[in-house]
Amino acid sequence: MAERRTSAKKAARTAPKAPARLAVRKTYKLYLGxxxxxxxxxxxxxxxxxxxxHLANASLASRKDARDAVTAxxxxxxxxxxxxxxxxxxVLYRVAEVMEGRRSQFTDQLAAAQGLERSEADTVVSAAIDRWVYYAGWTDKFAQVIGGSNPVAGPYYNHSSPEPTGVxxxxAPQDAPLLGLTSVLAPVVATGNTAVVVTSEEAPLPAVDLAEVLATSDVPGGVVNLLTGRAGEIGPHLAPHGDVDALDLAGAGEHATAFEEAAAETLTRVLRPGNEAGGGERAWLDPDPGTSRMSPFLETKTVWHPIGV
Known part of the structure; x- marks a missing residue:
């Protein structure tokens, strides 16, 4: 027995060492269609x-990429x-399920991107997952809250119902690359709209991870399209685009006014930055955001119907 142990030790000492591996550097792509x-x-x-x-490289989206995203x-x-x-x-609940299975990856990315303690990053990831569940629960309820029957004087009645605006x-918030992104994206798609998202420039990797989740869940291609790069470079091609129906300027920063003016050329609906702007992920931790980010991207259709003969 002693001889066998000695032989095993000699073999371990003489076994060739595995060569040092080079780092596999990633260049993340866009998510379109x-x-x-x-x-x-x-x-x-x-x-x-x-x-x-250095964490990775991210694609720098161009004018053509923005147009392709709108088309998709x-x-x-x-x-x-x-x-x-x-x-x-x-479908939205399935996004939450897939994110839950990749919780560790999101936590690592967020901690690295923003320098958060792992426990704090995990809190933000949990809130992002819960935010998808929250809006998944609203999809078949907001019509009853925002719409309804209207009182009229005459032999008829009418009722109003919300419909999605379009594209x-x-x-996305520059300083809240995961929870902030989820908080502005989920209500858009929950109400039946499709989205073209310009991600955080400095911290785009959590958004790219989310794109991988969307691609492997039940979200149809084209419902969400993610562009990494500079808001100031991509925005001038999205704001006045004739096929863009609304803008959410939560992360537009210093470009917000210029984008709003450009959107006026095509009468595009605009949601200006709210109080959360500049507050980081913590500013988006409200567990009950209500309908404030859903109603701006809904149109109201009113139907009139006669009563009697």
């Missing part, structure tokens, strides 16, 4: 951690808005 294409421009930019360490969103709008509210709720361009 359910696929992950490279930027048409071929450009990318380095993404660093809160400590300045418009193509997907009819099918998505035509689904039953209950089914949209199931919404969303500028």
């Amino acid at each position: 359910g696929a992950f294409p490279r930027s048409e421009s071929g450009r990318s930019y380095p993404v660093t951690s809160a400590d300045g360490d 969103a418009r193509k997907a709008f009819g099918g998505w808005s035509g689904r039953t509210a209950y089914n949209r709720g199931q 919404v361009a969303v500028f």
Whole structure:
């Protein structure tokens, strides 16, 4: 027995060591129409951690990429808005399920991107998952809360019901790359709209991870399209776009006024930045955001009907 132990030790000492591996550097792509294409421009930019360490490269979206994203969103709008509210709720809940299975990955990315303690990053990830569940529950309820029957004087009645606006361009919060992004994106798609999202420039990796979740869940291609890059470069092509029906300027920052003015050319609906702007992920921790981010992207249809003969 002693001889065998001695032989095993000698073999361990003489066994060749595994060669040192080179780091596998990633260049993350865009998410358009359910696929992950490279930027048409071929450009990318380095993404660093809160400590300045290189994490990966992200695609730098161009004008052509923005147009392709709008085209994909418009193509997907009819099918998505035509689904039953209950089914949209199931789809959004599935996003939460897939995120729950990848919780550790999201926590690591968020901690690296913003320099958060792991426990704090885990709190933010939990809130983001819960936010998808929250809006999944609203899909078949907001019509009853926002719509309703109207009192009239005459032999008729009418009732109003909300319908999705269409394609919404969303500028995600720059300092809240996961919970802030979820808080502005989920209500848009919960109400039957499709989205073109400009992610956080400095911390786009949590958004790319979310794109992978969307691609492997039940969300149809084109319902959500994610562009990484500079809001100031992409925004001027989205704000006045004739096929964009609404803008959410939550993360537009100093460009918000310019984008709003550009959107006026096509009478595009605009939601200005709220009090959360600049507050980081913590500013989006409200567990009950209500309908404040759903109603701006709904149109009201009123139907009149005669009573009697």
